[in-house]
Amino acid sequence: MFYQVYPRSFADSDGDGIGDLRGIRDKLGYLELLGVDALWICPVMRSPMADGGYDVSDPRDIDPLFGGMAAMDELIADAHDRRLKVTMDLVPNHTSDRHPWFAAALAGAPGGRERDRYIFRDGRGLDGAIPPNNWPSIFGGPAWTRVAEADGRPGQWYLHIFAPEQPDLNWANPEVAADFEQTLRFWLDRGVDGFRLDVAHGMAKPDGLPDMERVDTKMLVHDDSDPRFNNPAVHEIHRRIRKVLDEYPDAVSIGEVWVDDNIRFGEYVRPDELHLAFNFRLAETPFSADAVRAAIDNSLAAVAPVGAVPTWTLSNHDIAREVTRYGGGPVGVARARAMMMVELALPGAVFIYNGAELGLPNVDDLPEAVLRDPVWERSGHTERGRDGCRVPIPWEGVAPPFGFTRAESWLPMPPEWAASTVEAQLEELGSTLSLYRMAIELRGVRPEFAGPRIEWYGSPAGCLAFRRPGGLVCVLNASPVPISLPPGDVLLASVAPENGQLPANAAAWLV
Known part of the structure; x- marks a missing residue:
């Protein structure tokens, strides 16, 4: 169970309005209480911050904005004391133009x-x-x-496949590979437990750099026919990376791989390449039983031929939060709670984006003056970009900045988040945070979650149900009316059943 921390937005320890590594360190007790196993920390290396840290000017140092190298060493040590692993975000496709x-x-x-x-x-x-x-x-x-x-x-x-401040590296040059291997060893020797590799399908470019057949693609979107990504030579790059990680037996590599074809996706998680690769099917899927079932089947099929572990996520720093995608308001929260239970019932590795456990929505009405995503400027102010899912975490209190900082937060926080703070939800049994805590704990200790497969159950229209080999049954009611639950004892539900009926927009686990 991985917990993704967007450092600028998690917790600010020094009062400058921007989250930092000591802020993360101060909240390790919260993550321990939540029950996650590992942190994935978005880039904190030296950077001019043209793209929130994904433009790296020195991959082997920590930016002073986040507290410098001493803060990173302290975070690693304290996380390990709490048996939390630390994975860093590395950016192999490009550097900063200040490198x-x-x-x-x-x-x-x-x-x-x-x-x-x-x-x-x-x-x-x-x-x-x-x-x-x-x-x-x-x-x-x-x-x-x-x-x-x-x-x-x-x-x-x-x-520069991304911003002009992010020039693409030439991975056909041996110096590039050698330098990246040096970066891997630098952090592994400091105690980092692994890496999330940004744009892991993008480092290799096709011979001759041929024109694209279509250039009217949407921003932040591409498909399998796009010559900018997923070229076969990328696999030799990953084999070189894997050889380094194999020198550190407990280290893990996780690739950001936007590839639709299952055969081509599976190539990235062959035994000599990445340990894990993000599959974004659930995050791209609407709240529909048929669509969710298709996404699950597809994700399992993508890794089965190579014997790899499937991955599941509902949101991240590039994707609108699930509460908003599922309709917003109370309905969006209810559906996000239900989908979390579906996600945690599945075999494999789960990634939770900070704030999802609080049921936070996207903030889509940020003032234009505060928008930082390069998409905003590059689109001529026609695309607002990804800032809406990066608004800081509300910790306590009744007014912004909700304990995130002593100053003004780098992105403004909605006043209505007073009901969604960690403080407000921590002791409330019916809160989304409490539901996450209970679900994560049960997933980690109950034998019914055992087994690498699922078996689909018959279910009413608009619903789905599956069984794990260990005996767990997961039911999702995406229909507009209550449904009767199958036989079994309710282990946990996103909304309490009444008289054996699971309400609409709800999920339940049975044993």
């Missing part, structure tokens, strides 16, 4: 060693004024930026 390598590339000559660490190309057309190909950036606009050469004249172009 020393990129500064050297800009100062260097076309065709030189410094530029070969990145993907520089001559432009097309008269005087090279047209980008080398037609690729757009995931964040909007072109994926190429032209540089000025040493003599001041317009020169080559460099590739």
Whole structure:
């Protein structure tokens, strides 16, 4: 059970309005109480913060914004004392444009060693004024930026699948792989237990960088035909990474892999590549029994041929929170509670995004002046981006910033979150936080959760039910009316059944 911490938004220890590592350390008791096994910490390495830390200028140091290296060492030690593992977010696809390598590339000559660490190309057309190909950036606009050469004249172009401040590395250059291996060992030797690898399907680029057939893709979206991602050479990169991790027997690698085809997805979790890969089917699925069942079947089928462990998540720092996706308000909360129980009933590894356990919604009405996501600027202020799911966590009190900070929080918090704070929910048995705590505890201790498979049950229209080999039965009522539960004792329910009837928008575990 992994708990994803978005550091800027978790807890602020020094009063600057931005969460930090000592803030996370101060809340380890909360995570222990919640019952999770491991933290996944989004990037905290040195960064100019053009993309919330996913633009790394020094991958082997901690940014002072988050407390520096001493704070990281303290966090690792204290987490281990509480038997919590620590996984870090690493960014192998690109660096910051403030990285020393990129500064050297800009100062260097076309065709030189410094530029070969990145993907520089001559432009097309008269005087090279047209980008080398037609690729757009995931964040909007072109994926190429032209540089000025040493003599001041317009020169080559460099590739950035994301923002211009995030130039893509050239993984065909041996220096890139060697440097990344150094980064892996640096953190593993400091006690880090593993890594979440950002854009794990994106490091390898196709020979010749061919044009895309379609360039009208939505921002933050791509498919399996997209030449920017999922090129076969990426698997050799992951084999090299795995060899390093195999030197540390307990270390784990988790890949962000946006690949729809099950066969191609499964290739990433073969025994000599990633240990785990994010499958986002549940996070992309509406609250519908048929759709949820299809997503579960698909996710299990994707890893079965290679014997890998399935993964489940309902939200993260890039995806709108599940309460909002499922309709918002009380209905959205009820459905999110039910889907959490479905998720935790499944075999495999579960990832919880900070705040999901509080039933927080997206904040989709943030003032335009506070938006930080590069998507906002790159889209010409037509796409608000991902800030709505990154609003800080409310801990206590009755007014913003709800104990998150002593100052003004970096993103404003809605006043109505007073009823959703940790303090407000901790001792309330019917709260979403209490439901999470009970579900996580039962999942960890009850033998009925044993077994790597599920067996589907017959169920009424708009509902689903499955059994684990250990004996657990999970029922989801996504229909608009109550349904009769199958035989068995109710172990836990998102809404208490009445007279053997499970209400709409609810789930239950039976044994």
